[in-house]
Amino acid sequence: MSVNVSILDPATALAGHLTGDVIAPGHPEYDAARSVWNGMIDRRPAVIVRCADADDVAVAVRFAAERGLPIAVRGGGHNVAGTAVCDDGLVVDLSAMRAVRIDPSGATVHVQGGATWADVDAVTTPLGRATTGGVVSETGVAGLALSGGVSHQRRRDGMTIDNLVSAEVVLAGGRRVRASADDHPDLYWALRGGGGNFGVVTSFELRLHDLGPEVFTLNVAYPVADAAQVLAGWRDAVADAPDELSTSGFIWSLPDIEELPAELRGVSYVGIGGMWAGDPAEGERVCAPLRELATPLVDMSGPAEYGAFQQSLDPYFPAGLRYYWKALYLRELSDAAIKTTVARSMRRPSNDTLVIIRHCGGAISRVGAEDTAFGDRSSEWMLSIDSTWSDPAADEENIAYTRAFFDAATPFSTGQTYFNFPGLLENGDAEVKSTYGENHDRLRRVKAQYDPENVFRLNQNIQPA
Ligand SMILES: Cc1cc2nc3c(=O)[nH]c(=O)nc-3n(C[C@H](O)[C@H](O)[C@H](O)COP(=O)(O)OP(=O)(O)OC[C@H]3O[C@@H](n4cnc5c(N)ncnc54)[C@H](O)[C@@H]3O)c2cc1C
Structure with missing residues (x-):
């Protein structure tokens, strides 16, 4: 029409x-x-x-x-x-397009383009099935899925893009196409990491895996004074970890919740958190050394329902606060990178700011750099500076802090950022080029084919060739 x-x-x-x-x-x-x-x-x-x-x-x-x-x-x-x-x-x-249905084959789930991870989990987790998605259930599937997607089971099941089987897409001229390994394979390649550059995805078909209903969850808080020792110990302990184990090391503040002793609430700490995507008893055994990296302030690890675990972080990321997040991939988690991370984290202007290093690798790294648009996956470590505050008067201070931290960490980085944590898109072309690396030229050619006028440009923009 x-x-x-x-x-x-x-x-x-x-x-x-x-x-x-x-x-x-x-x-x-x-x-x-x-x-x-x-x-x-x-x-x-x-x-x-x-x-x-x-x-x-x-x-x-x-x-x-x-x-x-x-x-x-x-x-x-x-x-x-x-x-x-x-x-x-x-x-x-697309917020009214949130339907989720299991494919008759049982192997995949079809998710409309405005769904959140809560919408997906509500359908899949009762079946003991899951695809790799976000760790906060209110996050949208679409944006996350188009720029990667790192989850609690990322090392076992890969990123969300690695589970994308097909997508229904409305192109720049309004034409509707299906992208998959057999239909428009160039578009299918570009959608797996190329963000919102190529069209509006109205439906995603994502591969399902067995998971839960119960999983082992890791959540140990150590004194922040032990941060360097704990992060180095965690790095060494997970170096040869099985793929079922996806963990992170982070510096944050303990929440103001009644489950915690009053003297711990609001206290900065170094945490080791994550999930074992397999038998919970086996997970408890494998995680044991990660619970003894120093003397914990509090250890909240234990078995949990996967569906409930997926919502456990929601209260800490409410809508309406002020957020400026940037991330980069590290060549290695060297002692020097840890030292810089800890030193900068100690100067967080806001108690709500989370500094997190995600252990990647596993299934993520087994996909070749050119197999999807995402690019190089060889880095095992993603450092993310998630600045979070509430007072508009503190905008400048928090943004400057994040940028200075990002710059200080850049010498340790592979040159790639993670586009799901893009700051405010301030570095434009330079970050797009360095992040896509060898794939950038091919992305530009696919863009020229599907969106030559650059209609979809409010994103990490890929200029048409
Ligand atoms: C609290 C919180 C937790 C997070 N946790 C994780 C996590 O665990 N793992 C992870 O990988 N990331 C995580 N993220 C980052 C998240 O992946 C990105 O913020 C992502 O962009 C969110 O997707 P959305 O659909 O909600 O985004 P939106 O803000 O709606 O969209 C972002 C961009 O995506 C594109 N887009 C959105 N919908 C479509 C569509 N249907 N078709 C085509 N393009 C589209 C557009 O370019 C749009 O500008 C988290 C973010 C937050 C805020």
Whole structure:
């Protein structure tokens, strides 16, 4: 369907052409619909199209292209850079497209483009099945899945992109295609790491694995004064860990919860956390050395229902706080990298800021750099600086802290960042090139084929060749 692109305002021009809703300034839901998870983002789109189905997506994309309106695509709205909304443009809002269904084969799950991980887990975990997704259940599937996707079971099952079997995509001109190993294989390659550059994904088909219902979860808090020793001990202990074990070492503050003694609440600590994606008793045995790296302040490890574990971090990442996160991959977790990480972490301007090193490798590293758009996977360690605060007056201080930390860690890095934690997209082209490395030229050619006008550009943008 072609929409009249006359001088009518966007909401009026779109009326009658959509099954879903059109939300424009003045609409009672406008402010709620334009807000995203990061409270720093305050953008005012010309119109928000809350799509009901893929046909609506096609109408919205065509309409925006014909009018020359910038397009933002909203999956779960969780990206720290806030690219799910834009000023003066059109938002393709998928938040009403959240259906999840198991494929009749039982091997995969079909997930609509606006679903969150909570939507997926609600369907899969009761069956003792899971795909690799985010560790906070309110995060959107789409953004996470298109730029990698690291989960609690990442070393056993790979990244989310490694489990993408097919995708239904609305392209820049509004055409709908399926991408898989057999259909549009170049697009299928690009979607696995290339972010939102190639079209709007209205449905993902993701591979399922046996998991749970019970898993062993690791969560030990040690004194922050022991941080360097604990992180080095963790690194050495997991060097040859089985793939079932995915862990992280981090510096954070203990939460203000009644399960903790009053004197520990709010105290900075070094933590070792993670999950064993296998038999819980075996997990407890394998994790034992990680619980003795120093004298713990508190050890909250133990068996848990996987579905509940997936929601256990949700309260610590509420919508509306101010967030500026940046991540990079390390060549190795050397003593010097640990020293820098610990020294910088001790100076966190906000108690809510989390500094986390994720152990990657395992199944992630067994996929070749050119097999998916994501690029090189040889790094075993991802350092992420998750700055989090609440006072707008502290924006400058927290952003400057994160950037200085990132710069100090850069000499230890492979040159790749992780695009699901993109800061505010400030380094543009340079980061895109260094992160995609050898794959960048090929991505540009695929972009030229599927989005030659760069309609989808509010992202880590790949310029068409
Ligand atoms: C609290 C929290 C926890 C997180 N935990 C993890 C984690 O465990 N593992 C991990 O890997 N990452 C994690 N992330 C990062 C997360 O992967 C990114 O923030 C991701 O962008 C979120 O996806 P979304 O759909 O909610 O994003 P949105 O903000 O909705 O979208 C981000 C971008 O993705 C693209 N996009 C979104 N939907 C579509 C679509 N349907 N089709 C095409 N393009 C689309 C667009 O370019 C859009 O600008 C976490 C983030 C937060 C805030």
